[in-house]
């Protein structure tokens with residue numbers, strides 16, 4: 001099946017459709033990782049977006065049972081240069097084409113993804129639409145230009161009810177704004193007694209769980225679309241240690257009085273160097289974000305910038321100057337990507353232990 005991709009600037013790419021035959025629209029973003037397409041396509045932070053991969057051959061190890069970051073993907077489309085139709089890996093259960101048919105996600109293969117990426121890098125992230133060979137491209141373009149991108153993605157991807165992921169260690173309330181399973185895996189690995197709660201949970205409801213710490217997950221969209229989380233964050237701040245990742249980091253910044261803004265084309269890849277300003281150490285990090293904390297807005301708050309991106313100097317980490325709370329813009333859980341920053345989960349557990357020793361809270365296994 002021949003399929004077109006139409007960009008809002010009028011560019012038309014024509015390639016081979018795969019997966020579902022549905023026509024979708026979405027914000028087009030590119031990811032530069034060489035591997036990890038299964039984790040990328042199932043990361044809820046891409047909700048509503050069409051993801052293109054810059055690595056030229058995708059699908060060669062298929063889709064397996066173990067590497068999902070959520071149960072069902074929320075992406076609106078996937079674009080690759082060359083699609084591997086016959087995957088070869090002992091874990092593979094589906095080809096990308098079979099999997100996308102099952103999940104009703106349209107794909108496009110055989111277009112020049114370098115050209116597409118250069119357009120995004122030049123003009124910034126733009127809207128795009130998939131349509132069939134026979135569609136009236138002028139009409140699709142007009143519809144695309146008029147279309148508003150959704151603003152309720154956190155509502156779409158967050159759990160509707162709380163659920164436990166039991167352990168014998170510290171109890172962590174994990175606020176699900178569109179949580180990647182990798183975060184839960186890292187907490188479970190450290191034997192945390194996790195309770196995953198919906199994004200609408202209030203500070204009182206969280207404190208009633210008697211947690212030793214709180215984690216703010218990653219998630220899709222603009223952090224300013226989640227204003228209800230700011231009161232919750234301020235309500236628990238200082239009472240229990242806090243760790244936030246990506247959207248969680250941006251919400252922490254907003255709750256502390258700093259600002260966020262949309263980036264031209266964001267950071268999505270597996271090799272973004274980030275500098276820890278306290279130690280001077282550089283970590284290679286996994287990233288997926290289109291918004292960032294505005295550097296100049298942090299100075300007037302009680303927050304401090306702890307990490308910066310070496311590629312563009314943007315804010316990559318924050319901490320509260322006095323209270324036990326820190327956040328990062330990148331993904332210490334990796335999946336996909338390097339695990340250089342994995343120790344941040346241990347830092348969080350250490351922070352909880354220290355907080356407990358100070359007599360504020362007694363942990364189950366203390």
Ligand SMILES: NC(=O)CC[C@H](N)C(=O)O
Nearest residue numbers: 218219221246247290291
């Ligand atoms: N992975 C994330 O949590 C992304 C955060 C936010 N949706 C952004 O694009 O910046």
